[in-house]
Amino acid sequence: MNKWLAAAVMALILATAPAQAEAPATKIRFTLDWKIQGLHAWFYWAKAKGYFRAENLDVSIDQGEGAAATVTRILSGAYDAGFGDINAIIQNAATRPAEAPIMVYMIYSKAPFALLTKASGPLKSLKDLPGTKIGAPAGAAALRLLPVLAKNNQIDYASLTITQVAPNLQEQILLQGQVDSVAVFSATSYMNLVSLKLDPDKDFRWFFYADHGIDLYSNGVMVSPKLAHEKPEVVKGLLRAINRAIRETINDPQAAIDLLATEEPLLKKDIELRRLLYVWGSLIDTPEAQRLGIGDVDDVRLRSSIDIISASFELPRQPEASQVFDRSFLPPKADRPVPAINH
Structure with missing residues (x-):
């Protein structure tokens, strides 16, 4: 009987081991x-x-x-x-x-959130932001946080005109003058500008949210x-x-x-x-x-x-x-x- 019991237990172990190994x-x-x-x-x-x-x-x-x-x-x-x-x-x-x-x-x-504008444009500081046009993709975090930036810098958010754009067109609509700035993720836009043979530091201004009271x-x-x-x-x-x-x-x-x-x-x-x-x-x-x-x-x-x-x-x-x-x-x-x- 003990031999049969031992054999049964061994058979059960052998039967279940592959299943456990292949969970x-x-x-x-x-x-x-x-x-x-x-x-x-x-x-x-x-x-x-x-x-x-x-x-x-x-x-x-x-x-x-x-x-x-x-x-x-x-x-x-x-x-x-x-x-x-x-x-x-x-x-x-x-x-x-x-x-x-x-x-x-x-x-x-x-946080990489920033407003990007052309160095030759009218935006010299955030004080110049009211009444301007801003572009950004609908799901972008920089756009979602734009009201925070506005409120913390005494800017009337209602005065801003928001234009939703395709992610791959952010920099282009800024370059074409369709908007005054774009709400961006810095790592994305910085390198997009490099790929366009532009100088992200010389040709543009960056207003980083982190530099304007929003340490997130x-x-x-x-x-x-x-x-x-x-x-x-x-x-x-x-x-x-x-x-x-x-x-x-x-x-x-x-x-x-x-x-x-x-x-x-x-x-x-x-x-x-x-x-x-x-x-x-x-x-x-x-x-x-x-x-x-x-x-x-x-x-x-x-x-x-x-x-x-x-x-x-x-x-x-x-x-x-x-x-x-x-x-x-x-x-x-x-x-x-x-x-x-x-x-």
Whole structure:
């Protein structure tokens, strides 16, 4: 009898072992904030190198329509996670706290939002903004935050004429004089101007929101509350893969851009390499990131950001910081140092 029992147990083990080893990967629908650019290289690196698969994740990556639109995409249930703007989370958490995405890994510790205008144009300072025309894509975070910029600088927002434009036409309509300025994501527009053989520093003026009283965080990895609550280990695995890919991308940015070009054949590798380096140096490698490690935020600064957004948008309630950002999914700080870029 003991022999039969032992044989039965062994048969059960052999029967179940393959099933356990071949457990289906968790599917993650991931949306970017924009069209594929050099600053997205680490997401595709993680996928191509098998880091998502190593975490038993099947991650599909789609292009986006704006950093703020990432939030609405996740809210709709169409996506489980994405790369987008924390300020849009704050706005939605005020009215739909149970449904709003949660930021779990901050990447841009400095906000890239700016108004771009021609150096030869009439806008010399923000005081010249009332009564002017501003262009921006509908889902762009810089447009969503424009009322904040106006209110904090005593500008009548109602006096501004907003023209919605296609993402790929922002700089062109400014150059053609159809608008006086465009509300942009600096990393995108800076390199778009370079690709047009223009000098972004000499030929244009940049009014950065951060230089005009709005010290905000910006883009990072966010997930749906459903994913965070029901599958926390999946979120941790997603961040481990992305965190590893960021470090390796920065260690060999040219290789990362070469790989990205296999995903988007029309990508201009020289432009996107320069964009990646620009974004790293201007938005990611900050003193705060050096202190806290990539992915984390300063709690005092986060609460200040929530105060700014809540007051400026006259939100019905002010979200708690825990409803906006959750660091519990982060890899250990020792695994998140800011690497020196290799170029």
